[in-house]
Amino acid sequence: MKDYMGYSIEGRTTAISTILNQYSSGITLMKQDSNGEFYPLKAKTTILPNGSKSYILTPCNQ
Structure with missing residues (x-):
């Protein structure tokens, strides 16, 4: 996932969030x-x- 979403903190956070949400x-x-x-x-x-x-990483309150 890091290769696809990037090695920045935002890229890593997006990858982790995607996996956690996808697999409940x-x-x-x-x-x-x-x-x-x-x-x-x-x-x-x-x-x-x-x-x-x-x-795209978005806060849930927006």
Whole structure:
């Protein structure tokens, strides 16, 4: 997954979030905002016109 999504922290977080959500692991990645509150992260999957998939990490509160 890292080769596909990248080696950055965001790429790795997106890969982990995708796998956890895809297999209903019961584990959720959380991120803390500037107010100290935590919110879950979820990777959104979109299919591009050429048929490949694109993954975008989005907070669930948006």
